[in-house]
Amino acid sequence: MWVALCWLPPYPTAVRAAATGEPPGYRLEQLAAQLGEAPQALRADLARIVLSEMAAAYAAEATHARREIQRGSADPDLRRWAAAVDGVARELAALAETVTDSTSIRATLNRDNSVTLLVDGRPVEVNGPRIDDQAGLERRVIERFCNLHPCDTFIARPPDKEPPALAAGTAPHWSFGGATGPLCSTSDGLEFRFRNSDDLRRKREACSRVVGELQRLIAEIQHYKANGPLLDWDALAIHTLPAGDQQRVELSKAGDSIQAHLPALAAAPDLLTLLRPWLVAKVNGLAPPQVVIDAETLLPPLGFLGQ
Numbered sequence: 001m002w003v004a005l006c007w008l009p010p011y012p013t014a015v016r017a018a019a020t021g022e023p024p025g026y027r028l029e030q031l032a033a034q035l036g037e038a039p040q041a042l043r044a045d046l047a048r049i050v051l052s053e054m055a056a057a058y059a060a061e062a063t064h065a066r067r068e069i070q071r072g073s074a075d076p077d078l079r080r081w082a083a084a085v086d087g088v089a090r091e092l093a094a095l096a097e098t099v100t101d102s103t104s105i106r107a108t109l110n111r112d113n114s115v116t117l118l119v120d121g122r123p124v125e126v127n128g129p130r131i132d133d134q135a136g137l138e139r140r141v142i143e144r145f146c147n148l149h150p151c152d153t154f155i156a157r158p159p160d161k162e163p164p165a166l167a168a169g170t171a172p173h174w175s176f177g178g179a180t181g182p183l184c185s186t187s188d189g190l191e192f193r194f195r196n197s198d199d200l201r202r203k204r205e206a207c208s209r210v211v212g213e214l215q216r217l218i219a220e221i222q223h224y225k226a227n228g229p230l231l232d233w234d235a236l237a238i239h240t241l242p243a244g245d246q247q248r249v250e251l252s253k254a255g256d257s258i259q260a261h262l263p264a265l266a267a268a269p270d271l272l273t274l275l276r277p278w279l280v281a282k283v284n285g286l287a288p289p290q291v292v293i294d295a296e297t298l299l300p301p302l303g304f305l306g307q
Contacts, residue, residue, distance in 0.1 A: 028126065028138040031145065032107035032115045042149060043105035047117055049144045050126060051096035053137060058089035068176075077197035078176035084200060095119060172211050174204065184295065186211060189278060189288040192295035206299045209264045210271070218282050220249065220260045225283065229256055233280055238266040267300040274298065 035043050065082035099105070099119065106118040115126040126138075145151070172184045172192075182200065184192040184207035192207050194200075217238075225231055232252040239248050240263065247262040265272055274293065281288040293299075 028115055028141060029109055031142060031151070032109055035107055040105070041101045043107065044099055044101045044103055045148055046107065046145055047103070047105045047119055048096050048099045049141055050117060051092050051099065051119075051124070053141050053144075054124075054126070055089045055092035055096060057137065058085045058092065062086035062089060077182050077200075080197045081176065081182075081200055084197075088201070092124075095122075095124070172204075172207050184211075188282070189290045190214075190275075191290065191292045192299065193292060194295050203295070203299075206264070207295065210268070210299060213262045213265045214275070214279070216260055217249065217262060217265065218279065220258050221251070221279075221283050224251060224256075224258050233276060236272065236276060236279075237269070238262055238272060240266045264300045268298060271298040 031046065035046060062082050062085045065078055065085065069078060069082065104118070104120050108116050108118065117124045117126065142151075172186055172190075175183045175185070176197075181196050182194045182203070184194070184204070190211065192210075194203055197203075221231070230252060235250050235253045237250045239250070240246075241248055241259070245261070246259045247266045249258045249260060249262070251257055271293065275291060278288045278291050280286075
């Protein structure tokens with residue numbers, strides 16, 4: 001199973017942190033790394049908090065979908081999505097109830113710094129329904145955990161600098177109306193169209209990963225251009241390096257290239273070709289064209305997401 005940190009209903013410890021104006025300042029991947037050798041009870045507490053907050057996130061998503069249905073949407077995809085996320089919420093809540101101080105818990109970092117919990121050997125990836133609120137939910141998870149345990153004693157506080165966020169309006173938005181199936185779109189012109197809602201959770205994750213990697217690619221190419229080299233868009237290609245942790249982005253026929261973590265785009269070369277005019281506009285600060293994408297065939301294979 002793979003799911004995500006997302007929405008969070010008001011929680012007393014979160015309210016307290018907001019009132020003092022002193023957020024913990026840690027990141028979930030930091031905590032996961034530091035707890036690798038921590039006492040079992042600390043890892044169990046983190047697992048219970050993460051699972052319960054994930055359950056709340058998916059329950060909130062189900063409620064949101066049902067409100068859309070009550071407003072008049074009769075789309076069967078939306079109904080299936082509401083039922084699916086409701087089932088995930090119940091499953092996560094039940095799993096949280098099973099965690100005791102003796103439960104085997106491991107927290108591991110993936111190559112993109114996302115976190116996977118292994119609960120008695122069962123993987124639960126911390127990714128999920130509302131990608132644009134991921135940082136907020138992770139922060140509140142940290143607040144809950146650090147209200148239970150003195151995090152300052154085993155986590156070095158990071159510099160007061162937030163990682164670069166996605167540009168405004170680039171987080172994907174999902175809609176379920178019409179006869180075309182679920183639609184994942186961004187306000188800067190991308191429309192990923194799916195035929196049905198089968199395995200919809202993985203489709204949401206695939207769309208979010210590709211959108212995030214496109215923003216990373218744009219930033220890297222803009223940095224490359226700012227340093228003066230010529231850019232040959234016809235040479236644009238992405239290849240995974242032998243070690244598998246980074247991708248090489250070819251930017252000229254002369255062999256100029258940059259490196260970045262872009263595994264989803266490397267696995268979808270036809271998508272990169274289709275999006276080239278859109279990328280040209282984005283890199284040059286121009287209004288991007290609208291691009292309609294057959295996501296069923298052009299997004300990375302769903303099996304890729306488990307890598």
